[in-house]
Amino acid sequence: MPEIVLDGLFKDYGDNPAADGLSLTVNDGEYLCILGPTGSGKTTCLRMICGLTKPDKGKVLFDGVDVTDMPVSERSATMLSQVYSLFPPKTVYENVMFSPEIKEWDEKSARQLVRSMIKMVHMEHKVSSYPIQLSGGQQQRTALARALASSSEVLLLDEPLTALDARLRLELRQELRSLVKEMGLTAIHVTHDQDEALEMADRIAIIRKGRIVQTGTPMEVFRNPKTPFVSNFVGRSNIFLGKLRSVDGAFSETELENGMVIRARGTDIPAGTDVAVAVKIGSTRFPPIQIPTEEKPEPEQPKGYFRGRVERVLFEGATITIEVDAEGIGMVSSKLPSRRYDDYKAGDEVMVSWLPERASVFEIPPEGMDTELRLD
Numbered sequence: 001m002p003e004i005v006l007d008g009l010f011k012d013y014g015d016n017p018a019a020d021g022l023s024l025t026v027n028d029g030e031y032l033c034i035l036g037p038t039g040s041g042k043t044t045c046l047r048m049i050c051g052l053t054k055p056d057k058g059k060v061l062f063d064g065v066d067v068t069d070m071p072v073s074e075r076s077a078t079m080l081s082q083v084y085s086l087f088p089p090k091t092v093y094e095n096v097m098f099s100p101e102i103k104e105w106d107e108k109s110a111r112q113l114v115r116s117m118i119k120m121v122h123m124e125h126k127v128s129s130y131p132i133q134l135s136g137g138q139q140q141r142t143a144l145a146r147a148l149a150s151s152s153e154v155l156l157l158d159e160p161l162t163a164l165d166a167r168l169r170l171e172l173r174q175e176l177r178s179l180v181k182e183m184g185l186t187a188i189h190v191t192h193d194q195d196e197a198l199e200m201a202d203r204i205a206i207i208r209k210g211r212i213v214q215t216g217t218p219m220e221v222f223r224n225p226k227t228p229f230v231s232n233f234v235g236r237s238n239i240f241l242g243k244l245r246s247v248d249g250a251f252s253e254t255e256l257e258n259g260m261v262i263r264a265r266g267t268d269i270p271a272g273t274d275v276a277v278a279v280k281i282g283s284t285r286f287p288p289i290q291i292p293t294e295e296k297p298e299p300e301q302p303k304g305y306f307r308g309r310v311e312r313v314l315f316e317g318a319t320i321t322i323e324v325d326a327e328g329i330g331m332v333s334s335k336l337p338s339r340r341y342d343d344y345k346a347g348d349e350v351m352v353s354w355l356p357e358r359a360s361v362f363e364i365p366p367e368g369m370d371t372e373l374r375l376d
């Protein structure tokens, strides 16, 4: 159950570095998710931890011991590869029995362990089947059971649920996590699926271009993103560009080019800086339209409330996404529970707003906003 430290890892394959100063600490017994888009270096990271890839520079430590030059077989880590790697001439049962057998476990406890792993991945009905007789999802589940039965203290899971049917994928999230916790393992689970990471992880490390850009609990990375990229990758965000006008304690005001003012949470960024204000699409609200009266006329600019017109409403099952063309700030996307589906249709006049403390302010990165937000 060791603590794992990655200290300044570099791995260059020519074009873009797959690891570019990658540093990360994984605590003993932790379930850590590495979340990042395709090509960000997730698989390379796992391969360096288990010894399949040697870094050009930097160190890997298991409980303070430098294992960078240690062969795979001597590290107590098992990697479940993104491409399933079952032995074709062996049955499901024999595949899962592989590790206990070579480790010469006592037969009775080996059988018990193998049976319980097979049960956990819902493969009891296929114990005698060969890999070729299994669907992709069933092969993946068998590979998962085999990895769990290896009794390594460190489990490296490379997109372990991606090949499964949607329903089973959701079911296995909690089961896999509980099992890893019960067995007291340290798990590093790589995924590009933000919901999976948010639901399963003790902590999430966001990886981008071979570098960890933020680590924190699911709530921390969701609520307090450190960069516009994180803000948009973990829960999509609306982004508005402007100049920071003032900061007053917990709140700040940013002026857009057209003079519109957007309120957001406080920041250390000095006034006058070009900034981006990011608002999660799930943080927007639709307050009732205020009709100005003689006693209560419409303020000159109702800060934080924007009039708009619904452009379209997308039904997504549990949620809907409403696109609103808002006066002065452009398109705003909003995620609402789908019971609100009947309340809005294209063409409706609405007000859209958010709590300023839910809007984050970022300095615009030197490479520009478009590059920052790209997913590759």
Ligand SMILES: Nc1ncnc2c1ncn2[C@@H]1O[C@H](COP(=O)(O)OP(=O)(O)O)[C@@H](O)[C@H]1O
Residues within 6 Å of the ligand: 013, 016, 017, 018, 036, 037, 038, 039, 040, 041, 042, 043, 044, 045
């Ligand atoms: N064996 C390899 N040879 C050449 N390039 C590689 C190799 N492995 C990974 N890369 C490159 O390194 C980058 C990161 O890859 P990878 O770690 O597989 O990312 P991810 O798992 O996040 O999709 C990609 O640009 C990929 O093309």
Ligand SMILES: [Mg+2]
Residues within 6 Å of the ligand: 042, 043, 044, 082, 158
């Ligand atoms: Mg990968």
